[in-house]
Amino acid sequence: MRKVAVASYATSNFVRNINSSIFELACQPCIEILKDSSLGREEIDAVLFSSCSTEQYSSAIISEMLGIKPKVAYRMDNLCNSGTNTIVSGMSYIAAGLCDSVLVVGAEKADSKANRLEWDITRGSFISPVYWAALFAKAHMQKYGTTEEQMAMVSVKNRNNAIKNPSALFRKPVTLEDVLSSRKIADPIKLLDCCSTCNGSSALLLLSENKAKKLCENPVWIKGVGQRTNSASFSKTAYDLSSISAAKNAARDAFKMASLKPKEIDIAEVHDAFSILEILAYEDLEFVDKGEGGKFVEQDQLSINPRGGILGCGHPVGATGVAQTAEIVKQLTGNAGQRQIKHCKNGLVHNLAAAGTSATIIILGVN
């Protein structure tokens, strides 16, 4: 299998309101990448678009707008982990020798239908994601003694990290009191335990080893990936709310492929669409033992979600996994400015979809 590098990246501002079409939004970070890259547009073999937008033939449209005639162009949707799934597909084309350069772009409008899975009738009228998140939170509190304060600390940390991220939707600090006194949505989840959907886009340029070494000063390598799809309906995950098994098993695959252990990860972007999910991620990624996630957040883990996570940045569904990966590449190449984490060599992306029924893990490194 050939090595695959992330050669460059760009992310748009994540905003509440926007006048652009989904195509203009998607092109925005791509233009930044193409202008900065010495790679000619004629050398791009594939344009893969991550979005839950229902616009037809979108990847071909984006390719045409960008003046690219790729061999391969299509859209992928997998709800909230569309972005990382698209990255893994792009990586696979290069690893298999079918392509040398793949442009991966994710974009979503705030009013996307991806914000809820209408198909899942097992959720009854409780179709909004906050309801399943509340059930996970309640079960974790009951089984492991996790507290509402610990969940609130996740929100405080990530919202405060987002202050240093000019692309983030939320750039004002929140306090523990703000989170705990925010409106109750579904006990124990309050308004500030929840992310907000928004408009946004992010793109990455993936290259084969040969191209990366020629064109890139500091390539970041995709060292391991893991993907699992357990089901689509909540009913199949509801039997065990103590962990997200898709993430746990995908992480094991990714660590094995990367020949790394959890303790060797210096920085991670984890899927904190709700504060409880970050606590579950600590455990599912084996950064801590099962049940210790709540206490882990009290240790002020600055290397988790330094861009502000989904809670701080907002959640443009198809762009999220790409933006998470872009952040890890930014950090590993020392380009994260004010929010740079020192001495990081290996980073991890944790991206979930639909009540944790599927998950993607990507491990990246500088060597």
Place this chain on the structure above:
Amino acid sequence: MPDFLDFIKKGQFRITICLSCRKKIWPPSSFCSYCLSKTKFRKIKNAGILREYVYSYKNVDCQKTTFGIIDLSGIVLIGSICDTTVYRGMKVKMTSCGISPDGKVFYHFAPSFENNNMNK
């Protein structure tokens, strides 16, 4: 084959059962996800167990609704419970189902008092 929604519109809760291996297929499907044989709709018992529950709050008046994960004769779904005094392991029964004016499928449950009194 009728659709799940055709039944639920009439207030009837149905799941599918595999004609070959007899497994319950939920959410309903016209074929079995275990052996890929054909299925047919069947009624199941309306008695269930509340596995986990949460209170949700409506926007304006903070009106509290109880909902939870209910194990209903071997299948799992999220339903509302018309009582705020609930507990894990509580016996419940489906009292109604249907489609609300905003187009959402709903399942309503109530405590099954006769059994709970003995087992609480």
